[in-house]
Amino acid sequence: MSHGRKINFAPGPSALPLEVLEKVHKELFNYNGSGMSILELSHRSALFADILNTAKQDLKELLKVPDNYHILFLQGGGTGQTAASALNLIGLKPSHMADYMVTGAWSAKAAKEASKYGKINHVFPKMESYTGIPDPSTWTMNPDSSYVFYCDNETIDGIEFPEIPETNGVSIICDMSSNILSRCVDVSKFGVIYAGAQKNLGTAGVTLVIVRDDLLTAIQPNCLSILDYSIMSKNNSLLNTPPVFSIYVLGLMAKYVKENGGLEKMEENSRIKSNAIYSVIDESDGFYKGKIDQKYRSRMNVVIRIGKPNACETLEKKFIEEAAKQDLISLKGHRSVGGIRISLYNSISIEDAEKLVEFMKDFQKQNS
Incomplete structure (x- = not known):
């Protein structure tokens, strides 16, 4: 980096x-x-x-x-x-x-x-x-x-x-x-x-x-x-x-x-980034789970849980630790709701989001 x-x-x-x-x-x-x-x-x-x-x-x-x-x-x-x-x-x-x-x-x-x-x-x-x-x-x-x-x-x-x-x-x-x-x-x-x-x-x-x-x-x-x-x-x-x-x-x-393109470009970028993350979630067969109705899912803050209910905390801790080894940090969910929170503000590039996407796919393969 x-x-x-x-x-x-x-x-x-x-x-x-x-x-x-x-x-x-x-x-x-x-x-x-x-x-x-x-x-x-x-x-x-x-x-x-x-x-x-x-x-x-x-x-x-x-x-x-x-x-x-x-x-x-x-x-x-x-x-x-x-x-x-x-x-x-x-x-x-x-x-x-x-x-x-x-x-x-x-x-x-x-x-x-x-x-x-x-x-x-x-x-x-x-x-x-x-x-x-x-x-x-x-x-x-x-x-x-x-x-x-x-x-x-x-x-x-x-x-x-x-x-x-x-x-x-x-x-x-x-x-x-x-x-x-x-x-x-x-x-x-x-x-x-x-x-x-x-x-x-x-x-x-x-x-x-x-x-x-x-x-x-x-x-x-x-x-x-x-x-x-x-x-x-x-x-x-x-x-x-x-x-x-x-x-x-x-x-x-x-x-x-x-x-860098004004609000039109920021909006396009946010759509690309969030769609990429949500696609991994939607295609994970329930490994990654979000509870928000699709129409109202945030482009800025993707909130999820990982794995089965009785194993969520263990898997999420491992997810955070393994992500950090790949220089992907600050992914812990808010203390009031737990889980994982992925924030995709303007400063996060499309390339940054793609690196997280690849990590999420690999993590699922290794932990399903």
Whole structure:
């Protein structure tokens, strides 16, 4: 592997492209001839203003963000934004109610957090386990809700929405932390999109927030200034000291996507990679097992168990150990669900996925 690196299938913080890391390495000690490291750069400097504004412009072009939206770089991660989005907008209508589509661990946490600030209507019937998205005929939506929330891709459970759900004009708040920049999306259909950077956008420490202008007038008076979309937009995300380095890397990642075919190419790559992995699973005669309905299987996070139920843990431990010997790492499932989790973010190449495919086939032959 180049630079002694391994193929890192981590769910986040995730792998970064080698060319991005090389750029960081080159500029780490002396950014742009300033005589200072990027780690030392003042957030009030002209150099950082250029970094921040260029990152915003590149994201605007990539995502085709309409002019009536603000792009913010905030702190607190996706977890912080589950609170911030509710604090900002749950009072948009007198009901102080919001609809939540719970499809996995992250949307469940978001609903629980939002319940501190208003009433929560669960759109879907309660599920014993997360295996997909219920049929729209079973949905219970409240037209008086301030917004509808959903998580576009459940990183832990491996469920992804194939399309934007119909909300009949109610504003949508969407957590896109683990699949943003992996496919084309119509931003104009959302009120708020947020995404922690540590999957497809760079390093941990910064969260991208895209918010529609008209929603900036609906902020609750008890919302903390650091979480207030209106205040942060007026200050260009610089109310307080921002995560300078994380925004810098986010900018490099946006540039990387632009220079490597844009969202159309990222979407094509993700389809090729995930299809290759799912083909091995589907053709394994039950050796590799996924529980997610095929229509809702995530392109970003493939979650599986291996072997018979009474032998899963032993085989999975062996799978992880043998994969590591082939420089295929970070494949252990989330502690809450176990098993194997294969994360296929933009930084994982088609060639990387093909190496894992070959390993999976060989592992099955040796252990069936």
